[in-house]
Amino acid sequence: MKKIAIIMGSDSDLPIVEKAMKMLDQFEVPYEAHVYSAHRTPEQAREFAVNAKANGFGAIIAAAGMAAHLAGAFAANTTLPVVGIPVSSGSLNGVDALYSTVQMPTGIPVATVAVNGAANAALLCVEMLAISDDVLAEKLEEYRKADTQKTLNKNSAVEEKYNH
Ligand code: RP5
Numbered sequence: 370m371k372k373i374a375i376i377m378g379s380d381s382d383l384p385i386v387e388k389a390m391k392m393l394d395q396f397e398v399p400y401e402a403h404v405y406s407a408h409r410t411p412e413q414a415r416e417f418a419v420n421a422k423a424n425g426f427g428a429i430i431a432a433a434g435m436a437a438h439l440a441g442a443f444a445a446n447t448t449l450p451v452v453g454i455p456v457s458s459g460s461l462n463g464v465d466a467l468y469s470t471v472q473m474p475t476g477i478p479v480a481t482v483a484v485n486g487a488a489n490a491a492l493l494c495v496e497m498l499a500i501s502d503d504v505l506a507e508k509l510e511e512y513r514k515a516d517t518q519k520t521l522n523k524n525s526a527v528e529e530k531y532n533h
Contacts, residue, residue, distance in 0.1 A: 370502065371427025373400040373494045376417070376443065378433030380404055382456050385487050386432050389454070392491035396508055398498060401426075407433070407442040414439070418446035428494045431479075432487065434458030437466035440479040450497055452490045453479040 373393060377386045386402065393400050405414035421429060429447065431440035432454035440453030453470035457463030463484035471481040482489045499505040 370399060370505075371498060372425050373398060373491070373498075374417070374421055374426045374429045375400050375402040376405050376414070376429060376431045376439065377402070378404070378406045378409075378431075378437065378439045378456075381458065382432045382434065385454065385456050385485050386430075388487035389430055389432075389491040392488045393495070396491075396495045396505065396512075398491075398495055398505070405439070407438040408436075411442070414442055415446050418443045421447050422449055428452065428497050430454065430487075430490045430494060432456050432490075433470070434463065434466045435461075435469075437469040440470050440481070441473055441477065444473065444477045444479050450494075451479050452493050453481045454487050454490045455481065455484045457484050 375386060375389055377383065390400065390402065403417065405417055407414055418429070426449060428450045429443050430452045431443050433439035434456035435458060437455055440451050444451040455463055455466035455470045457466070459465065467481070467484050470479060473479045480493060482493070495505060495509060499509050
């Protein structure tokens with residue numbers, strides 16, 4: 370199976386990024402995590418992106434806060450799908466990172482999830498790999514069914530408590 374690269378702009382992004390790791394662990398999808406910054410370590414970031422496909426990665430998750438150019442910088446240097454996680458940090462609470470991540474020019478896409486939406490970033494990557502992996506596709510179906518059931522259970526609890 371292809372690996373997922375999880376790149377974060379700083380180790381201060383870890384509390385958010387760990388949600389993506391947890392989700393990939395749940396689906397037994399292999400990943401590597403790295404700290405590379407578009408601004409602080411641009412050469413290392415470029416090197417990783419340029420070689421990612423040859424190194425067995427199938428998609429890249431890039432998480433960064435503030436002027437979050439990380440996902441875009443990775444997308445500029447690979448044709449692998451790049452999923453961007455805008456991280457809330459600093460005085461603008463992630464709106465800055467959201468805009469910096471999502472507003473990519475035509476030709477260099479970044480699939481941007483919600484601010485701090487690390488679990489969905491991982492799920493998108495699982496869905497990409499599942500296109501050519503029937504076992505993973507089956508796990509996704511089971512995950513979705515369990516998620517639906519959880520919400521139905523919440524509905525039952527609310528209905529029972531408040532509807533007389
Ligand atoms: C971004 O700046 C990082 O992704 C992080 O979200 C934010 C703050 O970084 P640190 O100053 O905590 O290293 O580049």
